[in-house]
Amino acid sequence: MNIKIKTGLQFSGILLSVLMVNSAPLRAMESHSEPANAQFKTIEQPLSTKMVVTVSGLALIGLELWWFLFSKPKAKKATLNEETQELEILVDGGYQPNRITVQSGKKVRLNFIRKDPSHCLDKVLFPDFNIAQDLPLNQTTTIEFIPEESGEYTFSCGMNMVRGVVEVQH
Numbered sequence: 811m812n813i814k815i816k817t818g819l820q821f822s823g824i825l826l827s828v829l830m831v832n833s834a835p836l837r838a839m840e841s842h843s844e845p846a847n848a849q850f851k852t853i854e855q856p857l858s859t860k861m862v863v864t865v866s867g868l869a870l871i872g873l874e875l876w877w878f879l880f881s882k883p884k885a886k887k888a889t890l891n892e893e894t895q896e897l898e899i900l901v902d903g904g905y906q907p908n909r910i911t912v913q914s915g916k917k918v919r920l921n922f923i924r925k926d927p928s929h930c931l932d933k934v935l936f937p938d939f940n941i942a943q944d945l946p947l948n949q950t951t952t953i954e955f956i957p958e959e960s961g962e963y964t965f966s967c968g969m970n971m972v973r974g975v976v977e978v979q980h
Contacts, residue, residue, distance in 0.1 A: 821875075822868045885909040885977055894919050899974075901934075901945060902926045905965075908974040914960050918976070922951045933968035936976075 886907035888895035894917045900906040901924040912918050922934060924945040935942050939955045957963065957978040966973045 822865075822872050885911040887911045888918060888920075890916070893917065896921070898923065900925065901931050904972050905974040909977065910974070911977045911979060912957060914957050914978045914980055917954060917956050920953045922953065924948070924951070930967050930969045930971055934965055935968065935970075936963065936965045938963045 884907075886897065886909065888897040888910060890896075890913075895912045896919045897907075897910055898921045899910075901922055903926055910920070922943075922945050924931060924947055927947055931945065932947075933942065933944050934951075934953070936953070936955065939957075941953060941955060943951060943953055945951050957976070960978045960980045963976045963978065964973055965976065
């Protein structure tokens with residue numbers, strides 16, 4: 811079993827145990843106290859319904875944690891054409907693909923096609939390569955550079971809200 815899934819299941823089990831242990835004293839207090847506002851009526855639910863709702867909520871929390879913390883987008887490899895690695899990137903609410911794999915020492919040509927009219931995405935920045943390029947709407951903009959060393963190099967919009975990664979391999 812994947813260690814991420816195993817950790818998530820363990821976390822969900824611990825959280826469920828804490829919720830069940832803490833709910834017993836509250837039920838005891840509710841039965842002996844008078845409601846503060848008599849117009850509201852307590853509706854008792856069966857334990858099975860409470861368990862299903864709790865487990866469903868914990869499963870959704872686990873899914874969100876996995877999605878935002880543990881999932882990693884798949885990288886798209888640039889195609890090699892006569893010593894130039896080339897890839898088309900669609901700019902529409904983000905960069906698609908937002909993770910690119912290239913080889914070191916060979917020219918990289920990225921063709922950005924901007925479809926999103928928001929001002930955030932009207933510029934792309936590659937700080938490690940000293941590149942700042944405007945992206946006109948509905949046009950292809952070509953950016954070329956040669957990565958010499960392996961590693962991960964980020965690129966972003968002008969506001970640094972939308973990001974991508976160029977993964978350079980040997």
